[in-house]
Amino acid sequence: MAYILQQLLTKSAKAYPDKPAVWARGKSITYGELDQRSNQLAHFLRERGIQKGDRVGLFFPKCVESIVSMLGVLKAGGVYVPLDPQAPADRVGYIIANCGIRILITNSEKRSALAPETADTLECCLLTEGEGKGSDQLAWAELDKYPSSHPPAVTLVESDLAYILYTSGSTGRPKGVMLTHQNALTFVEWCAEEFQVRSEDRLSNHAPLHFDLSVFDVYNTLEAGATLYMITEELALFPTSLANFIEAQQITIWYSVPSALMLLLLHGRLTAEKLKSLRIILFAGEVFPMKYLRQLAEISTTSELYNLYGPTETNVCTYYKVERERLASLDKLPIGIACANTECFSVTPEGRLAAKGEAGELYVRGPSVTYGYWADPEKTKKMVVPNHFQENFEEKMYRTGDIVTVGEDGNYYFQGRRDSQIKSRGYRIELGEIESALLSHPEVREAAVLAIPDEVIGNRIRAVVVPHVAGSLTTVVLQQYCASRVPKYMIPELIDLYSELPKTSTGKIDRVKLAAEPAGVR
Amino acid sequence: MIEQAAIKDQIRAYVLEEFAQPKGKATITDEENLTKEGIIDSMGIFRLVAFLEETFKVRVGDEEITHDNLESVDAIERLVLSKSKK
Numbered sequence: 001m002a003y004i005l006q007q008l009l010t011k012s013a014k015a016y017p018d019k020p021a022v023w024a025r026g027k028s029i030t031y032g033e034l035d036q037r038s039n040q041l042a043h044f045l046r047e048r049g050i051q052k053g054d055r056v057g058l059f060f061p062k063c064v065e066s067i068v069s070m071l072g073v074l075k076a077g078g079v080y081v082p083l084d085p086q087a088p089a090d091r092v093g094y095i096i097a098n099c100g101i102r103i104l105i106t107n108s109e110k111r112s113a114l115a116p117e118t119a120d121t122l123e124c125c126l127l128t129e130g131e132g133k134g135s136d137q138l139a140w141a142e143l144d145k146y147p148s149s150h151p152p153a154v155t156l157v158e159s160d161l162a163y164i165l166y167t168s169g170s171t172g173r174p175k176g177v178m179l180t181h182q183n184a185l186t187f188v189e190w191c192a193e194e195f196q197v198r199s200e201d202r203l204s205n206h207a208p209l210h211f212d213l214s215v216f217d218v219y220n221t222l223e224a225g226a227t228l229y230m231i232t233e234e235l236a237l238f239p240t241s242l243a244n245f246i247e248a249q250q251i252t253i254w255y256s257v258p259s260a261l262m263l264l265l266l267h268g269r270l271t272a273e274k275l276k277s278l279r280i281i282l283f284a285g286e287v288f289p290m291k292y293l294r295q296l297a298e299i300s301t302t303s304e305l306y307n308l309y310g311p312t313e314t315n316v317c318t319y320y321k322v323e324r325e326r327l328a329s330l331d332k333l334p335i336g337i338a339c340a341n342t343e344c345f346s347v348t349p350e351g352r353l354a355a356k357g358e359a360g361e362l363y364v365r366g367p368s369v370t371y372g373y374w375a376d377p378e379k380t381k382k383m384v385v386p387n388h389f390q391e392n393f394e395e396k397m398y399r400t401g402d403i404v405t406v407g408e409d410g411n412y413y414f415q416g417r418r419d420s421q422i423k424s425r426g427y428r429i430e431l432g433e434i435e436s437a438l439l440s441h442p443e444v445r446e447a448a449v450l451a452i453p454d455e456v457i458g459n460r461i462r463a464v465v466v467p468h469v470a471g472s473l474t475t476v477v478l479q480q481y482c483a484s485r486v487p488k489y490m491i492p493e494l495i496d497l498y499s500e501l502p503k504t505s506t507g508k509i510d511r512v513k514l515a516a517e518p519a520g521v522r
Numbered sequence: 523m524i525e526q527a528a529i530k531d532q533i534r535a536y537v538l539e540e541f542a543q544p545k546g547k548a549t550i551t552d553e554e555n556l557t558k559e560g561i562i563d564s565m566g567i568f569r570l571v572a573f574l575e576e577t578f579k580v581r582v583g584d585e586e587i588t589h590d591n592l593e594s595v596d597a598i599e600r601l602v603l604s605k606s607k608k
Contacts, residue, residue, distance in 0.1 A: 061558075086560040088546070234557045234593075237564050240585050263564055267584045425564070457565060476543045483546020488560045491545060 003158040004181040005219060006074045006151070008188070009035055012225035016199060021221070022067045023249070024230035029064045031225065034071065036148035041072025041126075043146035048103055048124055052077035052154060053161060057101040058209070059083040059092065059110050062230050065128040065140065066209055067218060069105045070163070074181075077154035079161045081176070082210040085110060086233070087487045091174065093118035095166050099176055099374050111137060158182035164374055165212055165312050168429050168490065170419065172436025176374030177312045186368040187315040188219045190340045194319070195253065195280055195306075199225040202249060202277075206231045206256035211426075212312045213284060216255055236260065239268035243275075250277040257426025258288035259457050265295050266456070275300040284308035284316065285426030286458045287333065287414065294327050309335035309414065311428070313370040313383070313398050317342050317362075318412055334411035335404070342366040344412065345397075346404050351388065354406070359415055362404045365397040422451040424459045427489045431461075434492065437485040438465060443472050446501050448509045449492060452519070462519050463492035466501055473497060494519045529578065530599045536573055537595055541566055552595040567592065574598070580605035 002008050009031070012021070017032035029037070050056060056073045058066065058080055066082075073080040081099055083092050093115045096104070102123045104111075108130025111119070124136045132139035162181045169175040191197065203221045205228055207213035221228040229249045235241055243264055246254070261283060264270055281296070281303045288307060297305060305322035320336025338344045345353055346360030354360030365387055372380025387395040403415045420431040431449040438447035446466040451459040467473040475495040482491045496519060502510040534552065541562050542550045556562045562570060570592065571582050580602060591601045 233560070234589055237557050237562070237567055238588050238592075241588050259564075267568065267587065269584050479544045480546045480548065488545050488563070493544070 002185060002223075004074070004156050004160070005162055005184055005188075005222075006038075006071055008219055008222040009038070009071055012199075012222055016225045019199070019225065020227050022064050022228045022230065024062060024064045024066075025232060027064050028227075029068070034068060037068045037143065038071035038075055039151045040143040040146040040148050041068060042075035042151050044126070044143055045073065045076035045078060045103065046152045046154075047146075050076045050078045050103060052156065053079060054103075055079045055081050055099045055101050055164065057081045057083055057096055057104040057106075059085060059104055059106040060128050061085045061107075062205070062209065062232055063128065064230075065105075066230070067228070069128075070209075070218065073105075074162060075151040075154070077152075077156055077160075079163060081164045081166070082208075083166075084208060084210050084487055088484050089113060089115040089118065090485050091487065094173060095176070097121065098173075099164055108133075108137070156181070158185065161371075165210060167312055168421075168427075168433045169379075170421070170430040170432035172433050172440075174433070175376055175379060178371045178374055179312075179315075180371070182367050183315065183370060184215055184219060186341050186366065187215065187339070188223055190316075190342075191216055191220050192223050193340070195220075195282075197221075197224040197226060197253065201226040201252045203228050203253045204231060204246070204249075204251045204255065205229065206236060206254070206260055207426075208233070211285075212315055213255055213257070213426075215315060216282070239263045239266070243268035243270055246278065247274045247276075252277055253280045253282070254278055255282040255284070257285040258283045258292070259286065259425045261288075261296060262292045262456050265292055265299070270299050272299055272301060276302065278303040280304050280306070282306045282308055284310070285428075286423040289455060290327075290331060290333060293322070293333060297322065297324055297327055307333055307335060309412075310364075310368075311398075311400050311402075314342070314364045314368050314400070317344055317364045317366075317368065317400075320411060332413060334407060334409065335414050336411050339368075342368055345389070346406060346412070347399075353389075356406050356408075359403050359405050361418060362400045362402045362412065363397045364400060365395065369396065369398045422459045422461075424451075424454075424461065424489060425457045427487075429459075429461070429490055434461065434463065434482065434486060434490055437482050437490075438463060438478065440485070441473075441478065441481050443467050443469070444478075446509070448501055448511060448514055450511065450515050452494075460494070461490070461492045462494040462496070464496045464498050464501060464514055466498050470499060526599075526603065529602055530595065532577060533574075533598050533602070534595050536577075537562075537570070537598075540569065540573075550595065552599075554595070555593055556595075557589060557593055562592075570598075574602060578602050578606060 013031040013035035020028040021031045021034045056078045105126045158181045164176040166174040205217035307320040308316045309318045310316035318336045320334045345363045348360045372384045387397045404412045434449040445468045449463045454460045502513040504510045
């Protein structure tokens with residue numbers, strides 16, 4: 001039985017050495033090659049000084065080398081940190097500094113997009129594409145000279161860190177969720193059992209690799225000896241091309257955010273024929289509107305549909321297998337019941353367990369729960385808290401911040417957030433992080449960021465900004481400023497310039513009043 | 523019929539104002555890939571198509587909304603010209 005992630009690859013490489021493991025951008029790699037190449041990368045990293053627990057960044061668009069890199073870092077005993085290839089240099093630089101990345105796997109284009117002060121802190125870059133330059137920018141072919149038959153000898157246990165995923169942070173900077181081999185494997189093993197993933201399966205990888213949905217795609221493929229079909233950032237934009245891709249590659253298991261499925265439904269010219277190969281469709285990350293879920297169920301008659309729920313800190317903690325016979329009468333999709341080896345509680349503000357039908361915050365305990373946030377013990381203490389329902393020994397549980405109720409059917413139902421975190425296209429966004437970005441502009445006196453609910457993408461983002469001097473700022477200037485600080489999906493689509501913000505009697509920004517005013521009125 | 527140069531100018535101005543500038547890019551070239559770096563996102567593609575249909579009185583079918591047809595200002599111009607000739 002596997003207790004560290006790379007054992008999933010070792011096992012499948014023995015069973016299926018010549019079978020394609022990963023396909024991306026028209027190129028594929030077999031299990032044997034993936035095993036050997038990741039061994040070589042691991043030896044390279046060890047030679048470059050990577051020790052157990054050291055962080056290695058991955059900063060390049062999705063390709064076959066992404067998976068080689070993840071496994072190579074793990075085999076070296078390291079911790080990989082996938083960076084959003086579309087993130088601004090400032091944010092990438094922050095993450096590199098925050099978790100102390102000294103070796104970055106990237107390509108020459110992305111390497112040159114780094115801020116000079118970030119590049120200076122790196123000891124070396126390994127380039128998946130492009131020519132090497134000196135001793136600190138090495139070409140991929142450099143790996144050829146390292147041993148391929150075995151990984152370096154490193155002792156790892158399941159509680160060692162495997163990867164760090166950065167998500168939006170309410171105080172203005174992203175926070176790194178630390179995940180162990182055990183955290184990931186708890187989820188992967190549950191999925192393998194529940195979805196019966198087999199070696200004949202062909203899994204899609206729609207989510208970016210810095211997004212936790214990709215953990216299922218990558219590791220359940222390796223676990224089963226199946227094949228992973230990576231959907232590039234460009235392909236994901238074009239619904240008809242994507243629908244054709246599903247058909248051409250005969251995808252059997254699909255996993256994405258609901259908004260990606262909605263775009264396919266609205267513009268993909270979907271037919272039952274095109275989706276015939278799919279046996280399982282999984283979605284997570286945001287609420288799937290019933291109207292579109294019913295359409296999907298109608299077109300894809302052969303597949304089982306699952307709503308998966310869980311923040312990055314627990315990966316997935318509850319699931320709901322869509323009951324087709326209930327679809328017509330259900331007005332809200334449940335998030336379901338706890339996954340195996342995971343326990344969920346709904347806790348009232350007074351700290352007791354919520355009764356049936358009563359709203360409470362969802363808490364999670366079990367081996368899938370994170371240790372907390374990299375180098376942020378304060379934030380960790382707030383979110384990963386002692387389990388006060390357990391008196392006999394110390395144990396932690398994670399507070400999700402999600403308000404839920406338990407329905408008559410025994411399922412959890414998501415009701416909202418207890419803070420200002422929102423979802424847009426499945427991305428988790430702290431409105432406070434955008435406000436901090438706006439407020440750091442020297443001309444900005446006050447800023448409030450609001451979410452405008454949107455049927456397809458979940459939420460659109462609107463900002464209201466008060467400049468120090470009227471007329472000194474424009475929407476475009478502020479959007480460009482945000483673009484240098486936050487990822488593109490967090491840049492406010494609408495920015496209104498006000499001379500002052502409405503306030504409550506206690507002097508706080510009156511967000512209710514602001515939200516009630518249509519955009520662009522003042 | 524609108525002049526060819528005018529078509530390109532209108533496309534470029536729209537892409538710059540609607541997509542590039544709000545995503546922090548002050549300029550774009552006609553060959554620049556608009557999809558790779560996330561300048562146009564998944565919802566943006568459909569705003570762009572609505573703009574093309576409205577401005578140039580053409581009809582763009584879902585099956586024509588592809589990377590090859592929309593990846594750059596040059597590609598978009600080619601798409602519009604091929605349609606308005608019909």
